[in-house]
Amino acid sequence: MATDTGDKFATHARAVAEQLLGEPNKNLSKGDELRFGNQGSISVDVKRGQFYDHQENEGGGVLWFIARSTGKTVDGGHAVNWLRDNGYYVEDDRPPMQQGKGSGDRPPPRLDADGNWIPNHVPDGARLTAAYDYADKDGKLAYQVVRYDWNDPASPKGHGKTFLQRRPDPQHEGRFRYKNQGAVPLPYRLPELIEDVAAGLCIFIVEGEKKVDMLRDIGVPATCNHGGAGKFPRELAQWLAGAEVVVIPDNDAAGRDHAQIVGANLKDIAKSVSILNLPELPPKGSVDDWIPAGGNAEELYRLRADKAEAYKPAAPQSKFNAVTWLDIPRPGAELKPLIKGILTQNEISLVVGESQSGKSFLAIELAMAVARGVPFFGHKSERGAVVYQAGESAAGVRRRRLPAYAQHNFCTNKDLPFVLLQSQIDLFGGDEHAHALAAEAVAWGAAMSQPLRLIVIDTFNRATPGANENDGRDMGAIIERCEYIRRETGAHVMLVHHLNAGGLKPRGHTSLFAAVDSSISVRKVDEVVDANGRQVREWSISKMKEGEDGITERFVLPQVVLGHDRDGDEITSCVVAAPLGDASGEDDSGSRVSGVNALVLRAIYDVVADKGTPAPAAMKLPNSVRIVMKTEISERLRSVMNDDSEPLEVKDGETEDDAKRRRTEANRKAAARARDQLFGKGIIQMTADHVWLTGKNVFGFPPPPGMSRRPRADPQQGDAQEDGPNPRDDLPFDLGDFQ
Incomplete structure (x- = not known):
């Protein structure tokens, strides 16, 4: 509740409310009470100067509302100064904008x-x-x-x-x-301009009042707009209707653009518009250099007659990266996937979820997929350097979550292009931290083995201390700083954030969700557990500007034991893995495979049955799992997929050897597609040298050799993919050896 009564500032209540909230809801407003918003959730008693937010169940006076809406504080006079800065007069015996709130801390005028x-x-x-x-x-x-x-x-x-x-x-x-908002724009020295136009005189337009005064001092009718170059409003054109106009631009790009703006606004209203570039001007020079150098009215009119050129519309120097229609098909900025179908390079995304939903674990999984160049739930990733800013639970991320990921994925001793930033940042208090984070991220990217691809800010709330998440102005400033980081680094910026109380959308002002390019929602699936009794969670694409939303995958957070503390108790954390059993979304009969997928899977079954051996202890796989060498599977696939008894199609212009090579390449691609689907479904797992069956049920296939039923172990467990070249970028079965 506010500390001020509102009485002293009540006269400003209506104007302040309309400035900060927009037009009142006319259907719900009555008498001295104004209602704002579609539901009228904010009411303002304009007579008493009292505001009340019925959704948040809080209220106060004018200063309270200014402080809540703008981030200004009541103490110290900041909210009062906001009134003065925005043109409201607060009664006092000193000039406005100079007094603090309390008499003891008032600075002198x-x-x-x-x-x-x-x-x-x-x-x-x-x-x-x-x-x-x-x-x-x-x-x-x-x-x-x-x-x-x-x-x-x-x-x-x-x-x-x-x-x-x-x-x-x-x-x-x-x-x-000191506020001109809402004032009707006027040309400088308007009363004289009206007389000049009525007398049929040629009017010269320059940039700035000083130059107008200098021209009029030598007898030349002149005018300008306020605000400088690029700010000649359409409203000024009415005062120059029927006049001959000459624009004298400053000798720089802004001056030339300004001349084009003036010409565009006057071309259908003035009698004529021409542009005169004064000769021998220094860079950025103009009339205020030309006149002191000897210029006079007679010379100016002579130059007008000899040198002025009729205004011709020209394409401006775009400040917004404009592309004309004919240029659109030509090569430009390309949308490159970071994780195919999920994240795009050099964009901004959200990972949102309720507390304890697993969103930070999923963010680490996403980040590590990029750092290692390995698939994320079967979606190919583009390998690159990752900067992970952990403003929330940095110690836990460093000491538990990342080591658990490393242990589970056999990358403990790998030198990955990943750096963890442990200090909190402030993207609300000013530009300093945004600029520093961008600069440091670029430097880390240059120092690592891969180009910078991803910056994770975990969490958004901890990175914006003091911000009002429901205030569009606060969120607008923060979003612009995130955009700055994206522009300066060229990296994808991922923000880890909380859902609102209803669990339906990101917490805070809608401008945040509107500004991002993609959003991943994370939730617990109520009353659903997998075969190991673990809580099932789900991530889904809730927004994708340039792609398909609605993609959904389920996961669990199995526990990883990292060691023991001094009391002998286990030190644990969790990792992201696919659920076991019906929670995976499969029916009781299991996954279904057909065609080449079934052919490749059958070859793996046969090799595992003939040559499978228990996994070494270091791989930490269940005793029931049998592993085989990739080369052994390659031998089996060669005999199955390169059957010489099949008729060979020789196309026109081909030799028989050409046709064999074409068939081999077709087989290679077919096996690659089968490999992707079997791996993506969690039916197989692999390292750089070995392959094994996870035990996941597959319709039409018996349990893998050595397994009598679906294993209780996580099918992701023991994924020992080596970092460096992604094992899925080349065929896992060495099919390139086909002859």
Whole structure:
């Protein structure tokens, strides 16, 4: 509950509410009570200045609502200063924007040498050096553009400057509100411009009020827009209807683009529009260099006659990576998979789930699939360096989760392109940590054996301390910093985040889910366990901008024993594995295979029956498992798939040897497809040298030799794939030896 009563600021309640919440719900608002949102969940008593959020069951005064919506604090006067910064006047005996909330911590008024008060965001010691009046058609001051200058030894020029806009404060004569939002744009020196156009004079348009004044001082009718280059609004065109217009651009790219913007806004309204590039200007030079060098009105009109060129629309220098229609089919940025069908390189994704759903374990599994270049649930991965930022439970990730993964996957002593960042980061407080994380990630990528592919931030909540997850402004700033990290590194940025209380969507403002390219939802499957009695979990693609969503896989978190503590108790963690039994989604008859898949599987069964041996103890496989050498399976497959009794199809232009090589390649590809499906279904497992059957039920096939029933062990257990070249990138059975 807020500490302020709202009485002092009640007059601003309606305006503040509409600025921060938008238009009120007219159907639900009554009298002095405004309702906001489709359900009217936020109510505002504009007479008393009281706000109430009916969903969150909390409320308070104007300052409370500003603090909640913007992140400003009530203590210290920050919410009050927000009012002043946004043009609201708070009654006080000092100039606005200068007082704190409490009398004990009020800073003295900041005045320049001439007695003009200085806005808070202008440095101390700044001087008001120029004020340019923008008057309406009747000569009444509408707003000003003012310039402040200050000494700055750190600047190459020794000084700094800034331009601001301000409007007269209607409540206090002689004071200004440093906020021009909502003001109608006007051309500079409008009353004189109206007379010039009526007299049929040629009007020159330049960048900046100083240049306009210099031209008018030598008798040349001129005007400009406020705000500088690139900000000539369409509203100004009405004041130049029927006039001959000459645009004088500054000698730089921004000036040339500005001339195009002016021409585009005036081409159907002014009598004529031409562009005059002044000769012999220095880089970035313009009228304020040309006139001191001897330029005058007579010379300017001569240049207009001889050098000005009629405005012709030209394609702008796009700041947004524009591509024209004809260029779209040409090669451009390619969508490259990071994990095929799940993650795309150089994008942003979410891994979301409720607490204890297994989302962080799944994030580690995803990250390690990239670092090792091994499949993720049968989906091919692109190997690359991984930077894993563990802001939550970093010690547990380092001491338990990663060692458990390494032990389970036989990669303990491998030098993988993976680095764990253990310190918390802050993507909300400012740009510093985002810039530092991007720079360090790039450096780690350069130092490792693989190019940087993936940055994981686990968790999003711990990386954004102090942010209001339900505030669109807070989330917008954080999303932009994530985008910065993505742009600067070229890596995929994965955010591990929590679901909302309903368990249906990511927690917080909807802008987060809208901004990411893909999202993986993780959940426990209620009341479902596998054959070992382990809780079954499920991940699914809940969003995929450029691909298929809805892909779903189930998994369990089997326990891995890492050692024992000083009391003799086991030290354990968990890893991601496929569930055993019906929880895998198969019916009682087991998986179904056919065609080449069945042929290859039958060859494996035969070899295991003839030559299978118990696995070495180091592989940690159940005693019932029999392993065989890949080369032994290759020999069997050669006899099965390269049957010379089959008719050989020789195509036109081929020799018989060519036809045999083509058939061998076709067999190789068919076996590769069979290999992928058998491995993806968890029917087989392998190392660089060995292959074995997991014991998973397969329709039409008996239990593997040595197994009387489906084993209780995890079919993923003992996956000793070596790192380096992915065993699935080449055939596991050495089919390249076909002759």
